[in-house]
Amino acid sequence: KGISDDEVRIGYLADMSGTYSALAGSGGLEAAKMAIEDFGGKVNGKKITIVSADDQNKPDIGANKVRQWIDVDNIDMVAGMVSSAVTIAVNKVVEAKDKISIVSGSASSAITNQYCTANSVHYVYDTYALAHGTGEAVVQEGGDTWFFLTADYAFGHAMEGDVTSVVKASGGKVVGGVRHPLATNDFSSFILQAQASGAKIVGLANAGADTTNALKTAKEFGVVQAGQKLAGLLIFLTDVYSLGLETTQGLQLTTGFYWDRTPETRAWAERYKERTGAMPTMVQAGIYSSVNHYLNAVKAAGTDATEAVMSQMKKTPINDFFATNGQIRDDGRMIHDMYLAEVKKPSESQSEWDLYKILRTIPADKAFRPLSESKCKLVAGR
Amino acid sequence: MTTQTLDSSAMDKSVSKNRMLYAVLLFLGLVAPLAIYPVFLMKVLCFALFACAFNLMLGYGGLLSFGHAAFLATGGYITGHVVMQWGVTPEIGILIGTLCSAAMGFVFGKLAIRRQGIYFAMITLALSQLVFFLYVQAPFTGGENGLQGIPRGELFGVISLADNMPMYYFVFAIFVLGFALIHRTIHSPFGQILKAIRENEPRAVSLGYDVDKYKLVAFVISAGLAGLAGSTKSLVFQLSSLTDAHWHMSGEVILMTLLGGVGTIFGPVVGAATVVTLQNYLSQGPLASWVPVILGLIFVICVLIFRSGIVGEIQKFAKKNFS
Amino acid sequence: MAELLGFPPQVLFGQLLIGLINGSFYALLSLGLAIIFGLLNIINFAHGAQYMLGAFVAWLGLKFLGVNYWVSLILAPLVVAAIGIALEKTLLRRLYKEDHLYGLLLTFGLALMIEGSFVHFFGVSGQPYSVPQALTGGNNLGFMFLPTYRAWIIVASLVICFGTWYMIERTKLGAYLRAGTENPQLLQAFGINVPLLITLTYGYGVALAAFAGVLAAPIYSVSPVMGSNLLIVVFAVVVIGGMGSIMGAIVTGLLMGLIEGLTKVFYPEASTTVIFLVMIVVLLVRPAGLFGKEA
Amino acid sequence: MSDNEHKTGVEQLRVADLHAFYGESHILHGIDMKVNRGELVTLLGRNGSGRSTTLKSIMNMVGKRTGSIMINGNETVGMPAHQIAHLGVGFCPEERGIFSSLNVEENLMLPPTVRSGGMSIEEIYEMFPNLYERRMSQGTRLSGGEQQMLAMARILRTGANLLLLDEITEGLAPVIVQTLAEVLTKLKEKGLTIVLVEQNFRFAAPLADRHYLMEHGSIVEEIASHELEDKMDILNTYLGV
Amino acid sequence: MSQDFVLETQSLTKEFKGFTAVDDVNLQVQRGHIHALIGPNGAGKTTCFNLLTKFLTPTRGTILFNGKDITHSSPTDIAKMGMVRSFQISAVFPHLTVMDNVRIALQRKLGTSFHFWKSDKSLDVLNDRAMELLEEVDLGKWADTITVEMPYGRKRALELATTLALEPELMLLDEPTQGMGHEDVERVMHLIKKVSAGRTILMVEHNLHVVSSLSDRITVLQRGAVLTEGPYEEVSQNPDVREAYMGSEAA
Ligand SMILES: Nc1ncnc2c1ncn2[C@@H]1O[C@H](COP(=O)(O)OP(=O)(O)OP(=O)(O)O)[C@@H](O)[C@H]1O
Ligand SMILES: Nc1ncnc2c1ncn2[C@@H]1O[C@H](COP(=O)(O)OP(=O)(O)OP(=O)(O)O)[C@@H](O)[C@H]1O
Ligand SMILES: [Mg+2]
Numbered sequence A: 001k002g003i004s005d006d007e008v009r010i011g012y013l014a015d016m017s018g019t020y021s022a023l024a025g026s027g028g029l030e031a032a033k034m035a036i037e038d039f040g041g042k043v044n045g046k047k048i049t050i051v052s053a054d055d056q057n058k059p060d061i062g063a064n065k066v067r068q069w070i071d072v073d074n075i076d077m078v079a080g081m082v083s084s085a086v087t088i089a090v091n092k093v094v095e096a097k098d099k100i101s102i103v104s105g106s107a108s109s110a111i112t113n114q115y116c117t118a119n120s121v122h123y124v125y126d127t128y129a130l131a132h133g134t135g136e137a138v139v140q141e142g143g144d145t146w147f148f149l150t151a152d153y154a155f156g157h158a159m160e161g162d163v164t165s166v167v168k169a170s171g172g173k174v175v176g177g178v179r180h181p182l183a184t185n186d187f188s189s190f191i192l193q194a195q196a197s198g199a200k201i202v203g204l205a206n207a208g209a210d211t212t213n214a215l216k217t218a219k220e221f222g223v224v225q226a227g228q229k230l231a232g233l234l235i236f237l238t239d240v241y242s243l244g245l246e247t248t249q250g251l252q253l254t255t256g257f258y259w260d261r262t263p264e265t266r267a268w269a270e271r272y273k274e275r276t277g278a279m280p281t282m283v284q285a286g287i288y289s290s291v292n293h294y295l296n297a298v299k300a301a302g303t304d305a306t307e308a309v310m311s312q313m314k315k316t317p318i319n320d321f322f323a324t325n326g327q328i329r330d331d332g333r334m335i336h337d338m339y340l341a342e343v344k345k346p347s348e349s350q351s352e353w354d355l356y357k358i359l360r361t362i363p364a365d366k367a368f369r370p371l372s373e374s375k376c377k378l379v380a381g382r
Numbered sequence B: 001m002t003t004q005t006l007d008s009s010a011m012d013k014s015v016s017k018n019r020m021l022y023a024v025l026l027f028l029g030l031v032a033p034l035a036i037y038p039v040f041l042m043k044v045l046c047f048a049l050f051a052c053a054f055n056l057m058l059g060y061g062g063l064l065s066f067g068h069a070a071f072l073a074t075g076g077y078i079t080g081h082v083v084m085q086w087g088v089t090p091e092i093g094i095l096i097g098t099l100c101s102a103a104m105g106f107v108f109g110k111l112a113i114r115r116q117g118i119y120f121a122m123i124t125l126a127l128s129q130l131v132f133f134l135y136v137q138a139p140f141t142g143g144e145n146g147l148q149g150i151p152r153g154e155l156f157g158v159i160s161l162a163d164n165m166p167m168y169y170f171v172f173a174i175f176v177l178g179f180a181l182i183h184r185t186i187h188s189p190f191g192q193i194l195k196a197i198r199e200n201e202p203r204a205v206s207l208g209y210d211v212d213k214y215k216l217v218a219f220v221i222s223a224g225l226a227g228l229a230g231s232t233k234s235l236v237f238q239l240s241s242l243t244d245a246h247w248h249m250s251g252e253v254i255l256m257t258l259l260g261g262v263g264t265i266f267g268p269v270v271g272a273a274t275v276v277t278l279q280n281y282l283s284q285g286p287l288a289s290w291v292p293v294i295l296g297l298i299f300v301i302c303v304l305i306f307r308s309g310i311v312g313e314i315q316k317f318a319k320k321n322f323s
Numbered sequence C: 001m002a003e004l005l006g007f008p009p010q011v012l013f014g015q016l017l018i019g020l021i022n023g024s025f026y027a028l029l030s031l032g033l034a035i036i037f038g039l040l041n042i043i044n045f046a047h048g049a050q051y052m053l054g055a056f057v058a059w060l061g062l063k064f065l066g067v068n069y070w071v072s073l074i075l076a077p078l079v080v081a082a083i084g085i086a087l088e089k090t091l092l093r094r095l096y097k098e099d100h101l102y103g104l105l106l107t108f109g110l111a112l113m114i115e116g117s118f119v120h121f122f123g124v125s126g127q128p129y130s131v132p133q134a135l136t137g138g139n140n141l142g143f144m145f146l147p148t149y150r151a152w153i154i155v156a157s158l159v160i161c162f163g164t165w166y167m168i169e170r171t172k173l174g175a176y177l178r179a180g181t182e183n184p185q186l187l188q189a190f191g192i193n194v195p196l197l198i199t200l201t202y203g204y205g206v207a208l209a210a211f212a213g214v215l216a217a218p219i220y221s222v223s224p225v226m227g228s229n230l231l232i233v234v235f236a237v238v239v240i241g242g243m244g245s246i247m248g249a250i251v252t253g254l255l256m257g258l259i260e261g262l263t264k265v266f267y268p269e270a271s272t273t274v275i276f277l278v279m280i281v282v283l284l285v286r287p288a289g290l291f292g293k294e295a
Numbered sequence D: 001m002s003d004n005e006h007k008t009g010v011e012q013l014r015v016a017d018l019h020a021f022y023g024e025s026h027i028l029h030g031i032d033m034k035v036n037r038g039e040l041v042t043l044l045g046r047n048g049s050g051r052s053t054t055l056k057s058i059m060n061m062v063g064k065r066t067g068s069i070m071i072n073g074n075e076t077v078g079m080p081a082h083q084i085a086h087l088g089v090g091f092c093p094e095e096r097g098i099f100s101s102l103n104v105e106e107n108l109m110l111p112p113t114v115r116s117g118g119m120s121i122e123e124i125y126e127m128f129p130n131l132y133e134r135r136m137s138q139g140t141r142l143s144g145g146e147q148q149m150l151a152m153a154r155i156l157r158t159g160a161n162l163l164l165l166d167e168i169t170e171g172l173a174p175v176i177v178q179t180l181a182e183v184l185t186k187l188k189e190k191g192l193t194i195v196l197v198e199q200n201f202r203f204a205a206p207l208a209d210r211h212y213l214m215e216h217g218s219i220v221e222e223i224a225s226h227e228l229e230d231k232m233d234i235l236n237t238y239l240g241v
Numbered sequence E: 001m002s003q004d005f006v007l008e009t010q011s012l013t014k015e016f017k018g019f020t021a022v023d024d025v026n027l028q029v030q031r032g033h034i035h036a037l038i039g040p041n042g043a044g045k046t047t048c049f050n051l052l053t054k055f056l057t058p059t060r061g062t063i064l065f066n067g068k069d070i071t072h073s074s075p076t077d078i079a080k081m082g083m084v085r086s087f088q089i090s091a092v093f094p095h096l097t098v099m100d101n102v103r104i105a106l107q108r109k110l111g112t113s114f115h116f117w118k119s120d121k122s123l124d125v126l127n128d129r130a131m132e133l134l135e136e137v138d139l140g141k142w143a144d145t146i147t148v149e150m151p152y153g154r155k156r157a158l159e160l161a162t163t164l165a166l167e168p169e170l171m172l173l174d175e176p177t178q179g180m181g182h183e184d185v186e187r188v189m190h191l192i193k194k195v196s197a198g199r200t201i202l203m204v205e206h207n208l209h210v211v212s213s214l215s216d217r218i219t220v221l222q223r224g225a226v227l228t229e230g231p232y233e234e235v236s237q238n239p240d241v242r243e244a245y246m247g248s249e250a251a
């Protein structure tokens, strides 16, 4: 028992330079470091260290890195993780080596569903939550026929699937869709197909640069003028910031965190902005919160042994600027309140980062897939 | 006559010298995992085999294939698939993967060998890109996700490879076999004709050799061995992904071969070890995001001033100074 | 007519038109490759990187110096050509006597370096570049909405392509180029400054790539990797066309764009691979390519 | 340098201590020769004795060269290759160098005019009717002999007054060889200076004013035309005529 | 009757875009002869050669080798049947030794050329035969030389030895003395004479000296068609030939 080799070692894995680098990337690393500093740099008198690596959104690079971290560098916990494909691969390694991973960046709800492991926590959000937040809101406003532009890998598929069931459940219809490779730069022919489909809503089951490119092309081809609406299913603060309010105004989106929601969020976000020059995305905020929660668990359990820490994390509720009464379920899903937000009009925005207004709160128990529907091997049959 | 006897005894000497060298290397290979992280060593071996296979084409066939990634990936995916879905033992999985790569090599070869030089390079590149896109979409590859959690399984159904040590010796054995096959091919009647074709193709035709067939056989051997490397690699890392199929991988194997020394038997091994070590080392440090730039720079330097590669330069140096 | 071959005409024509736009890029890039290959006997693997540089010069110019699109359209190709010329004079030049494959490998290395450093500084996610004011908006063609800017791309690249063709096939300068392609040493012995000719040709080919890059900037976001994947497709186009003729490069480029567009209508899954499939068929039927001279 | 009587005494080409290299290999070992305006001089020698290399060195088409080459009073050793032609030099290479991507007429028109007074295209077609007949076909589609004619013809157009001709009778039918002999005689009458590399001694002998005999990259003998009879045995040992 | 002819063409024709380079040529090469093909420039000699060796496809007509129709066979097959071409530019494997050059040619008959799993020591059985061939063309003492290092004339000799290794029935020589000095011409003539024993040779040649002293029979082409045919004495007296080809030189 106790702290293995007298150090708590955290590995931060994320896309540091690619399509998804803005939403976690170096900002996420900074957030993790903030958490460690705020914790005092030590837990139970033992040093906390952090190393980081760029997975380039490639499962093999991520998994190999983590394998080496665990085999050679004795890493105890892996944080960050963006691309769902990388996450699933890494979680396999983490499970086989019996260490811990806390996923903040990935979206696929499959991570705690068919791919769930006892060694992983999915912390911030997932496609189920996004689908139920944004999808439901859009259908309720009359957007009952959908066409999907889907990123062709784990995340896109999960997103499309989750939204499809929401749309169908609310009486809508999916009339078609196309799957595009990750990091596509020419969306014109896809947009053309979306236009030809006659659907009321063009759902963007993609993220990062793919979403921004699709939005741009849609604008060029006059999709909105022609009477169709776009639904960005996974949009981060940084996307809105870089596209500008002109292009994005009125978009509805679901988020797990917005900096300008409460005094606590504002206080933390300002500190973060001072260090990085930008306001945090929900992922970056979640990374801080998750690292903090992990360190608390290590401290309470008095060891960094996997099983003890996992059970400590699961039995302690999370209460910080990020989540109120957050709770890690047996399948690894951390459930907390989510928020439906709308992008402000340029005229409504007061300052550079004043981008969203929160429409409503989606309570934790509604936001995430109930265990009763889960295919996770850890909870099935319950 | 005297000159001839002299010659042959000199040859015997160099052969026995070579024997010594091989024995030493074999020994080093056997003890290496005691000192170095075995997964890293296995990676080096896989890439070394890959580069040797590639070198058979470029160094001995005079054909620059810019599509060898396709074979590496095919071996990996097929092995991963059959091991996971059919539950076969690792050696059978590797065999099937290798054969599939060789078959793909046959198809590539049939198409590309009709053109020479730069065209050959471009056609193989384009074909491998086609394969890349097929693998992006094909259901059995898992697309962008790749195949994850491939079990290493039990060798012949008895020896578990889950631990790194037994896996290492398995990989080492495969490497030695592959390397021996390449060595033999180069020094075989077939290798002689290959050399002749590289020297003067029209003349070989006029002597009645069907050069396309020879090139094709060489290409199939090369593709098969590249597949063998990929198959083995997928078991080592328990994963196969699109990275292996991407054309950057084809470029990397060229770099390894060029850096080590094109047309030398050990060049590709040295080149692969250097590149893999470099990547591993750099990806930890502050230069991580400069890795592609550094690889590019090495490329440029090799092409401009270092064309015979590390081993080639050493051989030149040795020739100059010791003979 | 409500349907055409079982598809609504707007889909068919729309995709064809989009195909033509992509084809314009293929044509510009394969033309540049063909010209460079002609005289230097080098497959310029850095072509994709130079295309990207064109776009980046435009973007950087706008961001830091306030240089507008129209100026960039002229300036960026010049700047990139100047970089290209420097590379030719310092590096490529040393390889003319070696196997042509070394040229391919050198430019491959250069491409890695250029792209790698841009990734380091700018990341792979794209930078936005807006459509110039004069070319915003679009026309409803009835079967589709055609953004003005995309129409401009077609016009601009056709003009450049055919202008280049005329220059090479119909003028004395072109005769020098073709002669230099075959036997530079002899051409020089006839009194023509071949090293200069080579340098300028490389510069021109590179400028074509950069020009395409500037054209692309407003519609595809400006990203360090925008050229590398495109380049492989262009290679396939080049194999299909055969390296023999300038016209071949242009026509094949446009044709492949259209074929790709059609595929998106009939069997979208194959749209990324169709050009490679065409390449295979062409190789089987005419190994020298559609316009290539018989070997 | 032997002091032979030269035609006009105006020096057109003077080569002094010329060394030439292809990469590592040293091919020419100190060539000295001098050609006066209006003279026709041949370079004779075995295969590989360095005759073509001498012509190529004058055109700066070898790897490296040292020594001195004066053309019309200009030192050209430091000159880039493309400037040499403009001193009025025309070169017809051994391998003909017809451009296949140009048609016959484009081939003919390719070399830039370097002096006034070249032949007009009509005159050329008159001299080589074969070329006129096939003027629109691709250069290398011509037969071997036709290509040889084209290679010769195109430098006549440029107005060069110093012609370096390498094995121009190679592969030509005997009738054409006779025509060429007539052409060379005419050019000589017009005052052009010609350096001729030939295997065909029977072709060269009656045309030449002087002969240089080469062996292993050096000039071993200089023979004026009137001395030929006397020195036949020397020629025999070197050439096996 | 046709068995007397090793090679026969019937109405062989080659057209290039409206231009007839070879026009209805009926050529018969008798076994054991040295047969020369001459004619003015552009007469179609090289084209004819290219047709025979399948570097070009005939527009019309048939080619018979030993009475067998080979009009549609591949160059490799033709070589295997025993009809071998020598190249105008010297065709050797430059970076192999002289001995290896010949061994490559001999190796084919061994039938192990695809055996990539065998050691190359298995080829040593060919050494004696290779040496024999080299001696035949006076290259015995050059056997271990790297081929590039040999003088031009020797390379031609080596090429001949390599060709002989295939034991060809019919050898096609394209201007075998082009670009050679007198000494080498004599040497090559001598060699051709020597190796012609027991085989048939068809050659294109401009050097009348060579043609007159070697050939048993001559075919003169003009403008793609056969002008006349016969032994040298006969052909050289033909006024048409003198006008179109030899000029006043033939004596
Ligand atoms: N490009 C080259 N690289 C290396 N060596 C060369 C090259 N060209 C010629 N040589 C060598 O230079 C020497 C002289 O060659 P050159 O062509 O000048 O001879 P030549 O007298 O013209 O004979 P030929 O009758 O063959 O034309 C020869 O030994 C030849 O092998
Ligand atoms: N590929 C081709 N396309 C068009 N015309 C051709 C082609 N090849 C040859 N010719 C023409 O056919 C004619 C015969 O050419 P060929 O090369 O057979 O002549 P040749 O008898 O060998 O002459 P030489 O003695 O000059 O080499 C020439 O007029 C030539 O221009
Ligand atoms: Mg010569």
Ligand SMILES: [Mg+2]
Pocket: D143, D144, D145, E045, E046, E047
């Ligand atoms: Mg000919």
